[in-house]
Amino acid sequence: MxxxxxxxxxxxxxxxxxxxxxxxxxxxxxxxxxxxxxxxxxxxxxxxxxxxxxxxxxxxxxxxxxxxxxxxxxxxxxxxxxxxxxxxxxxxxxxxxxxxxxxxxxxxxxxxxxxxxxxxxxHANSCSIQFEDIEINPLNNEVKISGQVVSFSKKEYNLLLYFIENKTRVLTKESLFEHVWGENSVFMDNSDFIYTHINRLRKKLKQHTGENYIKTVHGFGYKLEIH
Missing domain, CATH: 3.40.50.2300 (Response regulator)
Incomplete structure (x- = not known):
């Protein structure tokens, strides 16, 4: 880039x-x-x-x-x-x-x-972003898993996109917060707040893929693993 x-x-x-x-x-x-x-x-x-x-x-x-x-x-x-x-x-x-x-x-x-x-x-100039059986179309913010459209909230979508952009990298909760929530720093130090959103995304991905892609790296943060 x-x-x-x-x-x-x-x-x-x-x-x-x-x-x-x-x-x-x-x-x-x-x-x-x-x-x-x-x-x-x-x-x-x-x-x-x-x-x-x-x-x-x-x-x-x-x-x-x-x-x-x-x-x-x-x-x-x-x-x-x-x-x-x-x-x-x-x-x-x-x-x-x-x-x-x-x-x-x-x-x-x-x-x-x-x-x-x-x-x-x-992403505005990208046709699609692929990760395993997950496909993201940035032009309309649509997510398909195994060819089927799956609904994600705005925050879930932004988290998923950021994870895929940084696949295999360990992302701290601070970096995840900064890129998804931006200026709403009142929640920055609230680990439960971050965990709740990560957990929702993790469960939705597992429900539709059968895989637990988002791994916790204890003491550091989270990362998206290729299976």
Whole structure:
């Protein structure tokens, strides 16, 4: 997967903080400090994600969005701005931005939103995802097991998709929570809350496949095992 990110931000201190964090998290962050520089960089190559400030020295970052989408509509645009008025959010989203994050923000939240957007865009262009006798169609969020459509709740679906994306990897309850529940951190430390949802998914999969795919790795988390 392409891990390049274009960051258009004129606050050099924030720019360095974000870039260092993203680079250390497995991304490759390219930086620009103005609309002109950002457009020049974007015009040369495809970036799956653009992080876009609004108050830039040569204009309003909102003016960048139609340019970005006209060249690569698949690019996910996340606005990062101190402007927190509703009209700014609405204007940005109406112009084609995919997300809006108000400064100051936690780097962990930025990371989660970037990954959520990458997953969404990746699966939007995928025909189907296969694991053993389970088939997921991301275009309509449909799950088939042995050719038969099986109903899953939104949370069960998102958990199943995340497990399949990371099959054979051990996933901590924190990572599962972050990718499925996002900002609802009030439940983050509630192990029973996580276990309940994992257990429901596990039982539904076993009911329709006869297999116990989701294994508990004691002291670490859970993983999806290939049989």
């Amino acid at each position: 392409n891990k390049d990110i274009l960051l258009i931000e004129d606050d050099l201190s924030l720019q360095k903080t974000v870039a260092d964090f993203l680079n250390s998290s497995g991304f490759k962050c390219i930086c620009a400090t103005s609309i002109k520089e950002g457009k020049q960089l974007f015009d040369k190559k495809f970036y799956p994600i653009v992080l876009l400030d609004l108050g830039l020295p040569d204009g309003d970052g909102l003016d960048c969005i139609p340019f970005i989408k006209s060249i690569w509509n698949e690019t996910g645009v996340i606005i990062i701005s101190a402007r927190d008025k509703l009209e700014d959010r609405v204007d940005g989203l109406n112009l084609g931005a995919d997300d809006y994050l108000v400064k100051p923000f936690h780097l962990s939240e930025l990371y989660a939103r970037i990954n959520a957007l990458l997953r969404r865009n990746f």
